[in-house]
Amino acid sequence: MTTSASDTAGQVMDKKSFAAIAALAKEEAGLVLPEGKMTMVQSRLRKRLLATGQANYDSYYRFVSSADGASERRLMISALTTNVSHFFRESHHFDMLRTKVVPLLLQKARNGQRVRIWSAGCSSGQEPYSISMCLHEAAPELTSRDVLILGTDIDPAILEKAEAATYNDQQVSGIPNEMRSKYLEPDGRGQHRVNAEIKRIVRFRELNLLRDWPMKGQFDAIFCRNVVIYFDAATQASLWPRFRQHITKEGWIFLGHSERISDSALHLFEPNGMTAYRAAGSGSSAIKKD
Ligand SMILES: C[S@@+](CC[C@H](N)C(=O)[O-])C[C@H]1O[C@@H](n2cnc3c(N)ncnc32)[C@H](O)[C@@H]1O
Structure with missing residues (x-):
């Protein structure tokens, strides 16, 4: 060299x-x-x-x-770290969120229960903001209930960008037109800023997936997409039981297109759509108290 x-x-x-x-x-x-x-x-x-x-x-x-x-x-x-991300990346997951997950979340929220979604490895924020936009579109009622989306990443520099929520033309091109006009505002410097309504239910924290996860409650859905692809098989295998502990009995986990739950953890999750899984035994759509 x-x-x-x-x-x-x-x-x-x-x-x-x-x-x-x-x-x-x-x-x-x-x-x-x-x-x-x-x-x-x-x-x-x-x-x-x-x-x-x-x-x-x-x-x-x-x-x-x-x-x-x-x-x-x-x-x-x-x-x-590699921080590439896009709004509505792997859009089939947002279709599933809207059609399969949101009805359950609505039922929970109407029962006075909390709704929590975790974007683990959220990079510059496009994933949690896409989730927030999807919830606002599918069920505006949900967003005035006890609903939070947590975005975490190991990289403090990328989390600053996520907090700033400001993106250029090319970055926002993945947001459908009608949502762009509703949920983005000009930042005064030729860029687009995610508006306060979408930001209000999103929180960011620094978190290394290999270390402790201080969150107390469970999540209704975890998006951990295009993150474990950078880890080896042993590290991936160590994460699945931890993710299982952090989703509700009916919970969902969404992975990136080239990621799979390891065989050793398939007893914990049921495949349910393209790189999407639910907690094993969740089967029915009945909502129980967590
Ligand atoms: C390629 S981005 C994926 C962003 C988003 N999930 C998506 O699919 O568009 C991967 C992210 O994982 C984060 N990451 C890598 N190792 C991590 C770790 N040990 N703990 C938490 N985040 C990590 C990186 O900082 C990066 O922002």
């Missing part, structure tokens, strides 16, 4: 530094970085090398893995 002209730090990552950094990313965030990603990792960490003033990737690794490097570890993970 040769130093590229655009390598402003003037440093090339060698295999040893890459292996050490990849092991740290796996331990911290579950991210699997095969050797083929070395160029990508170097380019994503170049700005961290400059910002920390480290001479090369080996000394950067020594710093970031030291006790003094705790806050830099967060920034390193932030730089290494």
Whole structure:
């Protein structure tokens, strides 16, 4: 590997530094970085090398893995995560939300029960805001009840973007026209901001899926899409029972198009549509108290 002209730090990552950094990313965030990603990792960490003033990737690794490097570890993970997201991505899940999930949520809300939805790995907010728009469209009544959508992500920088809720033309192109005019407003700088009505039922928190999940109650639906694809099989397998504990007896979980619940956890969930599952035994649509 040769130093590229655009390598402003003037440093090339060698295999040893890459292996050490990849092991740290796996331990911290579950991210699997095969050797083929070395160029990508170097380019994503170049700005961290400059910002920390480290001479090369080996000394950067020594710093970031030291006790003094705790806050830099967060920034390193932030730089290494892939945050691509779109409004109404994998639209069949929003059709299911509208037709299969919302009727149950309405029944619960009318019984005075809370309704909770979790977007785990929410990136820059398009997923939780799409959920909020979908609920507003399907059942406006629901949104004046005890309903909350929690968006969590390991990456504090991307959560700031989610909170800002401001998107360019290309980013909002996935929102159907009639919703765009209802739920977006100009931000005064040529961009589009999600309006207060949609934001009101959405909350964001930093959360690493590999660590503790401090949420007390259960969720009626979890969207964890295009997140576990970055984890290995063992990490994925460790998450399914935890997700099961965090959904209600009738709860749903939606995964990304290339993700599946591991065989070892299929007794906990019933497949119900394309990369969609319900808690095993939920069968009927009867709503019981959680
Ligand atoms: C490709 S985005 C998916 C966004 C959205 N769910 C979607 O499908 O459009 C993956 C997100 O997962 C987050 N992520 C990666 N590892 C994580 C971890 N260990 N805990 C929580 N979030 C993580 C990343 O920061 C990133 O924002």
